[in-house]
Amino acid sequence: xxxxxxxxxxxxxxxxxxxxxxxxxxxxxxxxxxxxxxxxxxxxxxxxxxxxxxxxxxxxxxxxxxxxxxxxxxxxxxxxxxxxxxxxxxxxxxxxxxxxxxxxxxxxxxxxxxxxxxxxxxxxxxxxxxxxxxxxxxxxxxxxxxxxxxxxxxxxxxxxxxxxxxxxxxxxxxxxxxxxxxxxxxxxxxxxxxxxxxxxxxxxxxxxxxxxxxxxxxxxxxxxxxxxxxxxxxxxxxxxxxxxxxxxxxxxxxxxxxxxxxxxxxxxxxxxxxxxxxxxxxxxxxxxxxxxxxxxxxxxxxxxxxxxxxxxxxxxxxxxxxxxxxxxxxxxxx
Amino acid sequence: xxxxxxxxxxxxxxxxxxxxxxxxxxxxxxxxxxxxxxxxxxxxxxxxxxxxxxxxxxxxxxxxxxxxxxxxxxxxxxxxxxxxxxxxxxxxxxxxxxxxxxxxxxxxxxxxxxxxxxxxxxxxxxxxxxxxxxxxxxxxxxxxxxxxxxxxxxxxxxxxxxxxxxxxxxxxxxxxxxxxxxxxxxxxxxxxxxxxxxxxxxxxxxxxxxxxxxxxxxxxxxxxxxxxxxxxxxxxxxxxxxxxxxxxxxxxxxxxxxxxxxxxxxxxxxxxxxxxxxxxxxxxxxxxxxxxxxxxxxxxxxxxxxxxxxxxxxxxxxxxxxxxxxxxxxxxxxxxxxxxxxxxxxxxxxxxxxxxxxxxxxxxxxxxxxxxxxxxxxxxxxxxxxxxxxxxxxxxxxxxxxxxxxxxxxxxxxxxxxxxxxxxxxxxxxxxxxxxxxxxxxxxxxxxxxxxxxxxxxxxxxxxxxxxxxxxxxxxxxxxxxxxxxxxxxxxxxxxxxxxxxxxxxxxxxxxxxxxxxxxxxxxxxxxxxxx
Ligand SMILES: [Zn+2]
Ligand SMILES: [Zn+2]
Numbered sequence: 001x002x003x004x005x006x007x008x009x010x011x012x013x014x015x016x017x018x019x020x021x022x023x024x025x026x027x028x029x030x031x032x033x034x035x036x037x038x039x040x041x042x043x044x045x046x047x048x049x050x051x052x053x054x055x056x057x058x059x060x061x062x063x064x065x066x067x068x069x070x071x072x073x074x075x076x077x078x079x080x081x082x083x084x085x086x087x088x089x090x091x092x093x094x095x096x097x098x099x100x101x102x103x104x105x106x107x108x109x110x111x112x113x114x115x116x117x118x119x120x121x122x123x124x125x126x127x128x129x130x131x132x133x134x135x136x137x138x139x140x141x142x143x144x145x146x147x148x149x150x151x152x153x154x155x156x157x158x159x160x161x162x163x164x165x166x167x168x169x170x171x172x173x174x175x176x177x178x179x180x181x182x183x184x185x186x187x188x189x190x191x192x193x194x195x196x197x198x199x200x201x202x203x204x205x206x207x208x209x210x211x212x213x214x215x216x217x218x219x220x221x222x223x224x225x226x227x228x229x230x231x232x233x234x235x236x237x238x239x240x241x242x243x244x245x246x247x248x249x250x251x252x253x254x255x256x257x258x259x260x261x262x263x264x265x266x267x268x269x270x271x272x273x274x275x276x277x278x279x280x281x282x283x284x285x286x287x288x289x290x291x292x293x294x295x296x297x298x299x300x301x302x303x304x305x306x307x308x309x310x311x312x313x314x315x316x317x318x319x320x321x322x323x324x325x326x327x328x329x330x331x332x333x334x
Numbered sequence: 335x336x337x338x339x340x341x342x343x344x345x346x347x348x349x350x351x352x353x354x355x356x357x358x359x360x361x362x363x364x365x366x367x368x369x370x371x372x373x374x375x376x377x378x379x380x381x382x383x384x385x386x387x388x389x390x391x392x393x394x395x396x397x398x399x400x401x402x403x404x405x406x407x408x409x410x411x412x413x414x415x416x417x418x419x420x421x422x423x424x425x426x427x428x429x430x431x432x433x434x435x436x437x438x439x440x441x442x443x444x445x446x447x448x449x450x451x452x453x454x455x456x457x458x459x460x461x462x463x464x465x466x467x468x469x470x471x472x473x474x475x476x477x478x479x480x481x482x483x484x485x486x487x488x489x490x491x492x493x494x495x496x497x498x499x500x501x502x503x504x505x506x507x508x509x510x511x512x513x514x515x516x517x518x519x520x521x522x523x524x525x526x527x528x529x530x531x532x533x534x535x536x537x538x539x540x541x542x543x544x545x546x547x548x549x550x551x552x553x554x555x556x557x558x559x560x561x562x563x564x565x566x567x568x569x570x571x572x573x574x575x576x577x578x579x580x581x582x583x584x585x586x587x588x589x590x591x592x593x594x595x596x597x598x599x600x601x602x603x604x605x606x607x608x609x610x611x612x613x614x615x616x617x618x619x620x621x622x623x624x625x626x627x628x629x630x631x632x633x634x635x636x637x638x639x640x641x642x643x644x645x646x647x648x649x650x651x652x653x654x655x656x657x658x659x660x661x662x663x664x665x666x667x668x669x670x671x672x673x674x675x676x677x678x679x680x681x682x683x684x685x686x687x688x689x690x691x692x693x694x695x696x697x698x699x700x701x702x703x704x705x706x707x708x709x710x711x712x713x714x715x716x717x718x719x720x721x722x723x724x725x726x727x728x729x730x731x732x733x734x735x736x737x738x739x740x741x742x743x744x745x746x747x748x749x750x751x752x753x754x755x756x757x758x759x760x761x762x763x764x765x766x767x768x769x770x771x772x773x774x775x776x777x778x779x780x781x782x783x784x785x786x787x788x789x790x791x792x793x794x795x796x797x798x799x800x801x802x803x804x805x806x807x808x809x810x811x812x813x814x815x816x817x818x819x820x821x822x823x824x825x826x827x828x829x830x831x832x833x834x835x836x837x838x839x840x841x842x843x844x845x846x847x848x849x850x851x852x853x854x855x856x857x858x859x860x861x862x863x864x865x866x
Contacts, residue, residue: 144399144403145410264411266412266413270804273347274348275347309403312402312403
């Protein structure tokens with residue numbers, strides 16, 4: 001006998017909230033979608049109505065160029081949906097605008113986390129712990145080998161590499177939404193106020209962050225500057241551009257990548273990364289398990305990532321858990 | 335240990351040879367003795383701690399981590415030592431126990447036995463962070479997998495202290511880790527290690543391919559190039575050693591040769607196995623396959639000694655009776671070698687004969703008509719040349735016989751199909767773009783999946799698995815330490831290949847377990863064989 005509530009139904013294409021006839025982070029276009037955050041595997045375009053934070057809507061607008069059906073929700077605000085379902089958006093600490101969605105119906109509380117992390121991040125509001133019956137969590141870094149080091153250590157490594165090779169530049173591969181801005185903001189917080197050069201694909205998102213109130217300092221486009229000007233500078237690009245011809249325009253680039261995967265040596269080597277920076281916007285193993293303990297749900301459902309290990313942890317701690325076979329979620333280049 | 339751990343990590347992430355050299359040089363200059371000596375030994379696979387195996391690490395973790403979480407983690411990370419370094423429970427207190435130095439770690443590891451290791455290793459691990467634990471596991475189990483050959487480490491040493499790499503190579507074999515005398519000499523200007531009475535390896539003199547050059551036989555002498563393995567036999571102060579091309583001591587593999595030489599001398603020759611397969615002139619030799627049976631064995635049975643006795647066909651003498659002959663011209667060394675031959679047992683030594691020819695054209699004819707399997711081609715040696723280490727232009731040439739043969743380095747391996755699907759049986763090999771000791775790099779020149787026996791395939795598969803640097807789906811990148819002699823019908827210019835060359839019907843002619851990778855051929859050698 002399952003203790004799962006009948007009104008919340010995991011399907012391969014997303015989580016369906018039956019009484020309200022709406023979906024959370026659906027992978028296909030639907031009539032009404034509740035979206036946790038702007039990453040492409042969670043936020044698809046083309047929905048009839050999209051309920052998300054103002055920031056997530058702005059990010060989706062930038063990507064899909066649609067404002068139709070946008071319904072902004074503030075953190076902590078509760079929306080009454082059809083069929084007596086209440087939806088409350090709580091900060092997830094993952095990227096700007098990211099939210100966990102708390103759904104309440106018939107006295108039961110369900111939280112869909114989307115992606116989340118527990119570390120401080122100058123570009124977004126920190127994760128908020130809330131109790132619930134069903135906790136629907138991600139598990140991107142759900143293996144005990146993943147323990148993210150303090151970001152200050154990684155930023156110090158980056159600045160040390162820069163100082164050690166004044167004639168070179170350090171090219172940092174970072175996910176264009178969230179990671180890039182977080183790395184830049186952390187560099188600023190560490191006292192690095194030199195111009196930072198951007199790959200063209202980064203520009204609009206960084207500008208949007210600034211418009212939404214996240215200052216990023218002096219940013220310039222690589223395309224507008226001569227090779228010589230970028231010596232001794234930090235350049236940020238999407239991970240896909242790291243080993244691309246594009247980087248030939250840079251002065252002796254040292255290849256860095258900011259990602260939780262950089263913890264594993266082989267992963268860094270596969271991408272020809274010379275300076276791995278273990279910086280992640282997801283919860284690490286200890287944070288995933290600690291969060292489950294704090295939230296203390298009756299049952300944990302796991303959306304995507306390394307679910308087997310997290311399931312095993314639940315078993316070892318006499319907690320109920322199941323893996324949802326959701327499609328369309330990917331390991332972000334993160 | 336922290337600096338050593340940082341060096342290991344930096345080497346893993348540094349791709350360029352120049353970058354790797356710079357890292358090792360800096361470490362060797364900045365690290366005190368004896369830590370740097372132990373580190374150098376670790377980088378050159380010069381350490382062995384029999385008590386610590388990969389299975390030891392697994393067993394240690396089994397008591398501390400849930401087995402399911404361990405195996406999921408191990409599968410994801412792909413490396414036992416690395417997984418264990420992450421999963422080792424962080425101790426609560428660390429302030430009172432600073433990380434061990436490399437020397438301390440080495441002393442501890444050396445003192446461990448199979449019985450004590452499970453109790454002795456944990457306290458050491460508790461004093462290290464994840465990076466330190468990784469370095470300690472790698473140090474303990476050997477096989478750093480950081481893409482450094484012993485040769486490269488020696489070059490780094492030479493560059494760090496501005497000494498000649500050939501001298502480093504020569505003293506190296508006289509010393510044991512942590513190489514205190516070597517550092518005293520190179521870094522502090524002390525007298526070089528006393529090698530007078532040591533059975534030392536001397537770096538070999540090597541040949542360039544002849545290609546389009548023609549030489550005047552008034553200046554050059556021709557010898558057959560025999561199809562065995564090049565060896566150096568050293569006898570000094572009552573001790574005899576046999577060295578392979580890469581300077582490995584292979585005395586135990588050929589005990590009959592060790593007892594056969596009792597005159598102080600350093601001799602250069604080709605090791606062959608007696609047999610009737612090839613006529614030769616005095617005393618035939620068996621095929622290379624027969625010799626292969628005897629290679630790589632740590633002990634030899636009586637049966638094997640009787641069935642496949644080894645002998646050395648001598649090319650040169652580097653020293654006789656305590657006199658270093660290397661500065662003398664070839665002709666004088668040859669005369670001394672010929673004078674020595676009657677004193678050596680016929681059963682184990684003969685002289686590589688000079689091939690007489692009127693002129694170069696006649697020599698070419700002789701080479702063409704030579705069909706003896708034991709002959710790989712001709713060697714051309716300058717009559718007035720001293721014996722110099724390495725490959726100096728214009729002194730020695732090798733003139734290989736058809737089919738076209740080239741020495742390549744194994745770079746990538748892929749699983750085969752069908753019966754071979756569990757074996758890494760498809761090999762991509764490369765040649766050097768330039769001098770491997772300066773900035774030459776390996777560039778792939780071809781692929782082969784034939785030319786070896788099932789027995790050899792098993793050995794190759796094991797080599798690939800044990801020397802993997804990287805995995806890309808079904809493909810493994812190896813540490814580029816193994817040389818293949820590749821036979822092929824012809825080679826053509828090709829725009830589709832990065833090397834600009836395409837080989838026709840390449841197959842593995844022979845696996846050169848004995849040959850160091852930096853002695854493989856250059857791309858220009860292959861390019862010179864294009865006949866479009
Ligand atoms: Zn995300
Ligand atoms: Zn995600």
